[in-house]
Amino acid sequence: MPTPTVTRLSKSRIVAGLQCERRLWLGTYRRDAMETTPESQAVFDTGNEVGDLARVLYGPGLLIGHVDNTSKALAETAEALQRNGKRQTLFEAAFQHKDVLVRADVLKPVAGGYDLIEVKSTTSVKDYHLVDCAIQAWVIQNAGIALRRVYLAHIDSAFVYEGNGDYNGLLVAEDITTEVTELMQQVPTWVRRLQKVLRGSEPSIATGEQCSKPFDCPFFEHCRSQEPAESKYPVTILKRSAALTRALLDEGFVDLRKVPAERLTNPIHQRIRKASVTGKPFLDPAAAEQLDGLGYPRYYLDFETINFAIPCWAGTRPFQQVPFQWSCHIEQRDGSLKERAFLDLSGNDPTRNFSESLLRSLGTRGPILVYNKGFESGRVADLADWFPDLADALLALNERMVDLLPITREHYYHPAMMGSWSIKKVLPTVAPELDYDELDDVADGGQAQLAYLEATHPETSADRRATLDTALRRYCGRDTIAMVRLLQALAGR
Structure with a gap:
């Protein structure tokens, strides 16, 4: 057991401690118990990319370096601030007060002092952002810097990238000075309480809602294992x-x-309880009646998408789900199946080829079966907006879509689904041989996005790209064959 000796706090440590004191303690003394997932790392990387862009949009200025050397960062910041007659915008300026260290994203000189601009890769101001900024402002002001205003710069979800590297307008700065000023009064109390936590032993706090609000805790499995x-x-x-x-x-x-x-x-809760008590699945015969009326050919369709915080293709918005892959199993009346697919890992805008190949493969008649219609139909509507010459044909696809999710939710439940109607929970109960757990590299939508990013990275080898291509095709195809088997189970076949 580590001996508690640390009292120094940072903004991120305070935010962690306000979420859960045990998280703060573990993050200080038991980092070996931390679980960092590829998905959480991707979120972190996105934040860094937005921060890098902010330095371009709010520049020119001086970037304070020394990420791993607090003393040098503080000294470089002090030197930059003391340059009489040459005030300039500072990025990642370092300040310390009462053993609390902060790094300011943007410190912009204005008449009578500085404006603090905190940059976030979200599309709006969150309550925890205010806490974040209050901590920074408290330290900076107590370090002798006159702050005029505090802003939270976040991504404007309405921004449309026009191309040519022009990202002016991507970030919008909201004035949060009033809210931050009010919260600053609480910061000294937070600091004293959390420094006391760090001087003690590991807090005994059971897992609960705090484990995922406002952030997923990387120590969840460590804490759960002790319960x-x-x-x-x-x-x-x-x-x-x-x-x-x-x-x-x-x-x-x-x-x-x-x-x-x-x-x-x-009724759904009652169904879950009954199945849990009896251990028996529930299948409503009405599902077969509903599905038997569907014509042929039947198209079982699934999309995979990528959503960039900083759009890279003209005409797209921040975090817009842009499709790069589709898979379709086509079932004829005699039960025969064939598979069609599209995947673009070139890194170029995939949407035109995606649309044209989709239209060629889906024809003009027969139901298109999807799982959670809002997702696929929303992407088709986006494509119709981007390509007016294909709009009528694309929107006609949406008219043919049949959503298997509500049908399944209303008519089927298996105890092993554990309250979830995710296709990945449903499939093992109707076709255990098609379990997603046996897939390599890509086994869910988040991993599909990470695989796309890796495959399109210029430094990825041809062999690795080929491996990811195969994994993505297997995963997306698994989603569509899953719907085939699900419909068969619902229909009693």
Whole structure:
């Protein structure tokens, strides 16, 4: 067990401690217990990319370096601020007060002092951003810098990239001075409390809502491993019912099977409980009646997309889901299947070829079966906006779409689904031989996006790109064959 000796805090440590004191302590003394996922690293990388762009948009200025040397960063900042008659914008300026260190994204000189601009890769101001900025402003002001205003610069989701590297307008700065000024009064209390936490032993805090709000905690598995094993069917599998779940837990109900049937009024919740108690799946014969009316050929369709915080293709917006891959299994009346697919890993805008190949393969008649129609139909609508000459044909695809998700939710449940109707939870219960767990490299949508980014990176080798190509095709094809098998199960075949 490490001996608590650290009292120095940073902005990120304080934010972590306000979320959970145990997270702060573990992040200081037990970093070996941290689990960093590729997805969380991708979020971190996106933040760095937006920060790099902010220095271009708010420049010119001086970047304070020495990421791993606090003393040198503080000294370089002090030197830059003392240059009489040559005030300039500073990026990553370092300040310290009461053993709290902060680095300011942008410190811009104005009449009578400086403006602080914190840069975030979100599309709006969040409550935790205000806390973040209050900590910075408190340290900077107490370090002797006159702050005039505090701004939160975030991504404008309405920004449309016109190309040629012109990102003016991507970031919009909101004045949050009033909110930050009010919060600054609480910072000294936070600092004293969290420094006391660091002087003590590991806090005993059970896992709960704080493990994912406002951020997923990288120490969740460490903390969960020290707690008693969950019930086989915990009440938390009742989705979209936070108030009910909290009430049941407060009353001592941990196992859903122990909850009185009359406590659950939602038919889907009742179905989940009954299946958990009996161990038997539920299949409503009405599903077969609904599906038997579908004509042929049947097209089982799935898309994969990429969403850049900083758009790289003209005509796209920040975080817009841009499709780069589709898979389709086509079923004829005699039960025969053939697969069609499209995947573009060139790094160029894939949308025109995506659209044209999709139209060629889906024809003009027959139902198009998807799982969560809003996603695919939304992407088709985007494509129709981008390509007016294809718009009518593309929008006609949306008229043919049939969503298997609500049909499945209303007519099927298996205890192994654990309250979820995700296709990845449903498929193992109807076709266990097609389990996603046996897929390499790409086994979910998040991994598909990471695979795309890796495959299109200029430094990725041809062999690795080929491996990722195969993995992406297997994954997207698994989604569509999954829908084939699901429809067969719902239809009683």
